[in-house]
Amino acid sequence: xxxxxxxxxxxxxxxxxxxxxxxxxxxxxxxxxxxxxxxxxxxxxxxxxxxxxxxxxxxxxxxxxxxxxxxxxxxxxxxxxxxxxxxxxxxxxxxxxxxxxxxxxxxxxxxxxxxxxxxxxxxxxxxxxxxxxxxxxxxxxxxxxxxxxxxxxxxxxxxxxxxxxxxxxxxxxxxxxxxxxxxxxxxxxxxxxxxxxxxxxxxxxxxxxxxxxxxxxxxxxxxxxxxxxxxxxxxxxxxxxxxxxxxxxxxxxxxxxxxxxxxxxxxxxxxxxxxxxxxxxxxxxxxxxxxxxxxxxxxxxxxxxxxxxxxxxxxxxxxxxxxxxxxxxxxxxxxxxxxxxxxxxxxxxxxxxxxxxxxxxxxxxxxxxxxxxxxxxxxxxxxxxxxxxxxxxxxxxxxxxxxxxxxxxxxxxxxxxxxxxxxxxxxxxxxxxxxxxxxxxxxxxxxxxxxxxxxxxxxxxxxxxxxxxxxxxxxxxxxxxxxxxxxxxxxxxxxxxxxxxxxxxxxxxxxxxxxxxxxxxxxxxxxxxxxxxxxxxxxxxxxxxxxxxxxxxxxxxxx
Amino acid sequence: xxxxxxxxxxxxxxxxxxxxxxxxxxxxxxxxxxxxxxxxxxxxxxxxxxxxxxxxxxxxxxxxxxxxxxxxxxxxxxxxxxxxxxxxxxxxxxxxxxxxxxxxxxxxxxxxxxxxxxxxxxxxxxxxxxxxxxxxxxxxxxxxxxxxxxxxxxxxxxxxxxxxxxxxxxxxxxxxxxxxxxxxxxxxxxxxxxxxxxxxxxxxxxxxxxxxxxxxxxxxxxxxxx
Numbered sequence: 001x002x003x004x005x006x007x008x009x010x011x012x013x014x015x016x017x018x019x020x021x022x023x024x025x026x027x028x029x030x031x032x033x034x035x036x037x038x039x040x041x042x043x044x045x046x047x048x049x050x051x052x053x054x055x056x057x058x059x060x061x062x063x064x065x066x067x068x069x070x071x072x073x074x075x076x077x078x079x080x081x082x083x084x085x086x087x088x089x090x091x092x093x094x095x096x097x098x099x100x101x102x103x104x105x106x107x108x109x110x111x112x113x114x115x116x117x118x119x120x121x122x123x124x125x126x127x128x129x130x131x132x133x134x135x136x137x138x139x140x141x142x143x144x145x146x147x148x149x150x151x152x153x154x155x156x157x158x159x160x161x162x163x164x165x166x167x168x169x170x171x172x173x174x175x176x177x178x179x180x181x182x183x184x185x186x187x188x189x190x191x192x193x194x195x196x197x198x199x200x201x202x203x204x205x206x207x208x209x210x211x212x213x214x215x216x217x218x219x220x221x222x223x224x225x226x227x228x229x230x231x232x233x234x235x236x237x238x239x240x241x242x243x244x245x246x247x248x249x250x251x252x253x254x255x256x257x258x259x260x261x262x263x264x265x266x267x268x269x270x271x272x273x274x275x276x277x278x279x280x281x282x283x284x285x286x287x288x289x290x291x292x293x294x295x296x297x298x299x300x301x302x303x304x305x306x307x308x309x310x311x312x313x314x315x316x317x318x319x320x321x322x323x324x325x326x327x328x329x330x331x332x333x334x335x336x337x338x339x340x341x342x343x344x345x346x347x348x349x350x351x352x353x354x355x356x357x358x359x360x361x362x363x364x365x366x367x368x369x370x371x372x373x374x375x376x377x378x379x380x381x382x383x384x385x386x387x388x389x390x391x392x393x394x395x396x397x398x399x400x401x402x403x404x405x406x407x408x409x410x411x412x413x414x415x416x417x418x419x420x421x422x423x424x425x426x427x428x429x430x431x432x433x434x435x436x437x438x439x440x441x442x443x444x445x446x447x448x449x450x451x452x453x454x455x456x457x458x459x460x461x462x463x464x465x466x467x468x469x470x471x472x473x474x475x476x477x478x479x480x481x482x483x484x485x486x487x488x489x490x491x492x493x494x495x496x497x498x499x500x501x502x503x504x505x506x507x508x509x510x511x512x513x514x515x516x517x518x519x520x521x522x523x524x525x526x527x528x529x530x531x532x533x534x535x536x537x538x539x540x541x542x543x544x545x546x547x548x549x550x551x552x553x554x555x556x557x558x559x
Numbered sequence: 560x561x562x563x564x565x566x567x568x569x570x571x572x573x574x575x576x577x578x579x580x581x582x583x584x585x586x587x588x589x590x591x592x593x594x595x596x597x598x599x600x601x602x603x604x605x606x607x608x609x610x611x612x613x614x615x616x617x618x619x620x621x622x623x624x625x626x627x628x629x630x631x632x633x634x635x636x637x638x639x640x641x642x643x644x645x646x647x648x649x650x651x652x653x654x655x656x657x658x659x660x661x662x663x664x665x666x667x668x669x670x671x672x673x674x675x676x677x678x679x680x681x682x683x684x685x686x687x688x689x690x691x692x693x694x695x696x697x698x699x700x701x702x703x704x705x706x707x708x709x710x711x712x713x714x715x716x717x718x719x720x721x722x723x724x725x726x727x728x729x730x731x732x733x734x735x736x737x738x739x740x741x742x743x744x745x746x747x748x749x750x751x752x753x754x755x756x757x758x759x760x761x762x763x764x765x766x767x768x769x770x771x772x773x774x775x776x777x778x779x780x781x782x783x784x785x
Contacts, residue, residue, distance in 0.1 A: 382621040450651050453619040456642035457649045458669040458720040468668065472659040553702035554658025 002380070005373030010392060012370065013433045016408050016426060017396050021259075023407025027252035034413065035245050044249035048257065051250075053229035058261060060231040064145040065215025065265055068152035073207060075153070076160040079304045081191035082297035085174055092304065093165065099311055100158045101483070101534035103491030105512050108151040108223040109527035110314020113321060113520070115139045115147065118329055120317055126330035134329060141226050148225040152214045154307045160206060166442060167202035171195065188297065189290035197280070204273075205390060209397040211269060212262045216400030219493040219508075223515045232258050233402045240406050240498070251406065259403040266398070315531050321524030341521050348510075349529065356506040356533060359421070359496070360489035363428040367436045367485050368478065374437070375444040376466060379452070384445075393437055396430045405498040412499060419501045427495035428488075436485040443477035475548070475555075479541035487534030507533060570595050570633050572616075572724045572756040577628030579611050579620075586624075587612050587777055593724070593756035598747060598770040601760045603777030609760040613726045616758070617649055618642035632756075633723050648722030648755075650730040650746075654713040656701040662688070662712055663697030669720040687715040690749075707738045714746055718753060725750050727759040731766055743769050 026032060030041035048054065083089045114120050118134040125131070140147050173195045180190025216233045225231050230238075236258060239251035321327075325336035342349075378384065408427060409418065417423040451473060455465035471478070496509050511526035549555035571594040578588040586608025593599045601609050614620035616630055619642050630638040637645045656665050666684045674680055681697075688696050691711040701709055710730070717725065730746065731739050747770065750757045761767060767774045 382623070448655070449619075450653070450655055451657070453614075453617065453642070453649065454651070454655045455668075456619060457617050457645075457647060457722075458716065459643050459646070459671060460668070461641075461643045469657060472657070475659070549659055552659055552700050554656075554700070 002373055002377040005370060005377055006385075009370045009374050009433065009437075012366075012426065012429055014392060014395055016411075016430045017399055017404055019411040020404025020406075020408030021399075023410040024252045024255045024404055025407070027249050027407075027410070028256045030249060032249065032252075032410070034410070035248060037249060044253040047250045048253045051235075054232075057229045057232040057235055058257075060145050060226060060229075061215050061233065061258070061261060062265060064148050064152065064221075064225070064231065065211055065262075066268075067149045068156060068214040069207065069211040069269075071149070072153045072156040072160055072210065075157055075300060075303055075307065076164055077192070077196060078188065078296065078300040079161070080164055080168065081188040081196070082293070082300050084168065084177060084191065084195075088301060092161075092308070095308060096158055096162055096165075097538060098535060099308055100162060101487040101538055102155075102311060102315065102531045103487070103508060103534065104151075104155050104217070105219040105223060105491070105493060105508060106318070106527045106531040107155050107311050107314060108220045109511070109515075109523055110316075110318050110531075111147070111151050111154065111310055112140055112223055112314075113317035113524075114310060114314050115150070120313065120332070123330045123332055131330065140224060143226050143228075145226055145231065148221055148231070150310075151220050151224040152217065154310050155220075156210045156214065157304065157307045160203065160210060163203050163206040164199065167199035168195070170202070171198045173199065184289050184291065186290040186293040188293040189288065193280075193284040197277075197284075205394045205398075208266050208269070209394055211265055212398045212400060215262050215265055216258055216402055218402060219512045219515075222512060232261065233400065236402050237494070248406070255400075255403040255406060258400045262398075262400050262403075315528065318524045318527040318531065321520045322528050324521060324524070342525060345522070345525055349507075349525070352505050352507045352510050353529070353533075355504050356490055356508070359424055359428055359504065359506065360486045360533075362421075362425045363432045363489045364436070364482050364485035366425070366429055367432045368482055370433065371436045371440055371481065372444075372478070375441060376470070379444065379447075379449075379470075380462060393434045397434055401494045405494050409498050409501070419499075419503045421504070424496060424500045424504055427499040428492050431492060431495070432485040432488050435488045436481045439484040440474075440477055440481040443474060447473060476541075476545050479544060480538075483534070483537040483541040486537040490530065490533045490537075571597070572758065573629075573631040574616070575629045575631070577612070577615065577626070577630065579608055579615055580625040580627075581608075581611070581623065589775070589777075591758075591775065593758055595754045595756050596751050598750060598757040598759060598772040600767040600770055600772065600774045601758060601777065602762070602764075602767060602774060605762075607777045609777060610728055613649060613728050613758070613760060616645075616724075616726060617647050618645055646721070646723040647726060648717035648720055648724070649726040649728060650713060650717055652729045652732045654701075654706075654709040656709055656712060656716070658702060660701075661697065662693070662699045662701055662704070665701065665712060665716055666697075666719055669716045671721055683719065687719055688712075691715050691745075706734060707742060710734065710742055711745065714749060718749055722755065725755045725757040727757065727761075729761055730759075732762065740765075740769070 027035075027037060028044055030037050030039055030044060079092075080089075083092075112119070116122070117137060117139055119139075122131070122134060129135075173191075176194040176198065177187075177191055180194045181187065183190075185193065217231075218233045218237050221231045221234045225234065229235060232254065236251050236254045239247045239254065242251075320333065322342065323337045323339055324334035325338045327334035405427070412418050412420075412423040412426075415423075447470065451469055452465055455469040456462070460468065490506075490508060493508050493512050496504055496506050507526060507530045511523070511530050514523050514526060545555065571592055573593075574589060574591040576590060579586045589612075591599065601612070603609055611620060611624060615624070615626055618637075618640065620626065628638070629636055632645070632647065637647070656662075657668065660668065663681075663684050666687055667680060670680055670683055674683060684697055685694070688694050691714070693708060693711060696704070696708075696712075701712065704712065727746070731743050734742055743766065747757075759766065759770065
């Protein structure tokens with residue numbers, strides 16, 4: 001059975017992506033028998049080219065993707081350079097997982113509540129600035145997409161930080177840093193010159209994933225991005241949702257365009273890597289020490305704490321709005337609190353909650369079995385997969401969701417699985433699997449082999465060793481991987497919406513649907529719940545081992 | 560097809576023409592017989608393939624090593640058996656007690672299934688703890704034991720699995736000097752009492768002297784008997 005695990009995992013992870021791409025490619029060139037398209041043509045592309053403001057949408061997607069990636073990359077690298085090995089670094093590490101688990105949409109809603117002209121930040125400043133009314137400035141959905149970039153950056157910083165932490169541990173970065181310091185280099189310059197080149201190869205794929213995601217995101221763009229016109233991915237979703245089914249052909253062409261855009265951006269980034277590598281070598285060999293880097297260190301610490309603070313304050317804003325009664329501008333808090341809206345929404349919330357938990361629960365159960373089976377097989381064979389496998393794992397994260405979700409919907413239709421629970425779960429699994437694998441692979445691989453050998457030599461067969469030695473030892477990371485997978489599933493907007501064709505309302509689809517309206521109290525309720533669900537997952541993942549192993553001191557450390 | 564040693568010592572541990580190679584480099588190449596109750600010491604510089612040899616005897620050596628030769632134990636060829644069927648017990652320098660089980664749970668894990676019945680299994684465990692001077696420790700969390708106590712539990716765990724041979728992979732190197740000689744005597748005494756052929760890998764000449772048995776030095780990957 002174990003023998004088939006890697007193949008099955010790859011099929012479930014990469015198969016839907018390829019099937020979806022095919023299902024997008026064919027209609028883009030006129031072929032979609034279900035809608036009467038049986039002839040090859042380029043009319044979809046001509047129609048697409050005639051769309052007003054297409055180049056603006058493209059530019060928005062490209063610029064916000066690149067900017068968000070560059071800024072979060074720079075912040076994370078500079079932060080690690082400035083603070084690695086200090087107490088601040090350790091403190092930030094601890095708040096990382098909860099922040100990372102908050103879905104993009106919830107973080108975006110929270111940010112919107114902070115930076116809106118009548119948001120908390122303005123309310124803080126208003127008494128000082130003497131603003132009697134919300135200032136007439138555009139801070140949300142601005143034409144440049146800056147709010148969108150900000151919303152992406154605050155979520156991508158924790159992700160890249162986590163990935164960098166893993167790379168730092170493997171690269172033995174602490175020693176290089178010591179050497180650089182003893183040669184008289186400033187912390188930041190020393191780190192950038194000695195550690196960055198070593199860890200960059202390992203954070204390259206995560207960076208590409210951030211770039212692809214940022215340039216093609218739908219939910220965050222619907223909340224924070226400009227609307228006239230919107231970034232390309234949002235417009236594609238509108239075309240796909242158009243009652244006029246013939247729009248699907250153009251939408252498919254646009255999905256391919258989105259894919260090409262992302263591919264182009266990754267190629268551009270790769271070219272940038274070459275140039276930066278060349279200049280960096282010149283810079284490193286120049287021997288400049290840059291000893292006075294106090295200002296840089298302080299700035300980057302402030303920016304990082306601000307990014308984390310914005311997410312947490314945003315969630316607090318969601319919570320306050322969800323129970324706000326009458327709330328006068330520029331008061332910092334509502335005049336009264338009420339749970340009336342919560343009570344009214346309870347039946348609808350319960351339905352959405354159940355859907356979210358059922359879909360997420362099914363996806364992570366399938367996911368954990370496959371991921372553990374792959375890793376267990378790897379351990380029994382003592383063979384690590386090559387670098388190519390990492391590209392396979394990242395493939396679903398490098399593809400714009402919008403580029404293959406419609407095609408996948410068509411494909412599931414052929415299988416007779418359209419709008420079914422199982423197809424939604426399979427679509428979630430595409431994204432749940434890579435993250436669960438990335439979360440569990442390191443702890444699984446670093447488990448001391450001698451435990452396994454001890455078990456075997458005591459006369460236990462490989463299966464008994466797995467159930468009675470490996471699994472209990474890895475209980476914490478396995479539960480953590482389940483929590484990560486659950487958080488990923490909760491955050492999925494497009495797969496739930498498109499594959500479920502509106503049949504499965506989850507907390508996330510309901511929340512994002514509220515973006516168009518302006519009901520802050522409703523957004524508060526749904527946004528808050530969206531943030532709390534993954535949080536609950538992590539809480540369970542921490543509590544269960546704490547209770548089960550309460551009398552085992554040796555099981556307390558670790559994750 | 561039996562090598563001459565098997566005729567002499569059919570109940571011991573016999574290595575016949577064992578040669579372990581990694582990426583074309585020979586790690587060790589030796590013939591060796593360990594009689595029941597005898598303790599043979601294997602010494603040599605690090606990287607000389609001592610631990611690989613123990614892994615080979617247990618059947619837990621990672622793929623990638625090329626191995627040739629045969630291993631006999633109690634007159635049975637075990638080189639082709641899976642590790643769990645070889646009845647070779649091994650002790651490492653760390654105790655490797657399972658941290659999620661109690662002391663008694665660790666011992667029960669090792670106890671063969673043909674010892675049936677709750678009471679009988681419990682008796683065996685209590686007996687073993689008594690031998691180790693740890694009577695009444697069955698329900699304790701291993702993490703609350705001292706290093707020396709944990710090491711003794713690890714020994715009893717191996718012995719309860721009813722091995723036919725014992726391998727020691729520098730099992731004393733983590734203990735401080737005083738504890739070390741005490742614990743060493745304890746292990747050797749147990750091995751002799753159960754009449755186990757024992758093969759020990761160590762860096763420490765004192766360990767080797769304490770066995771009173773033959774010492775083999777692996778230099779240039781050929782075995783030399785001192």
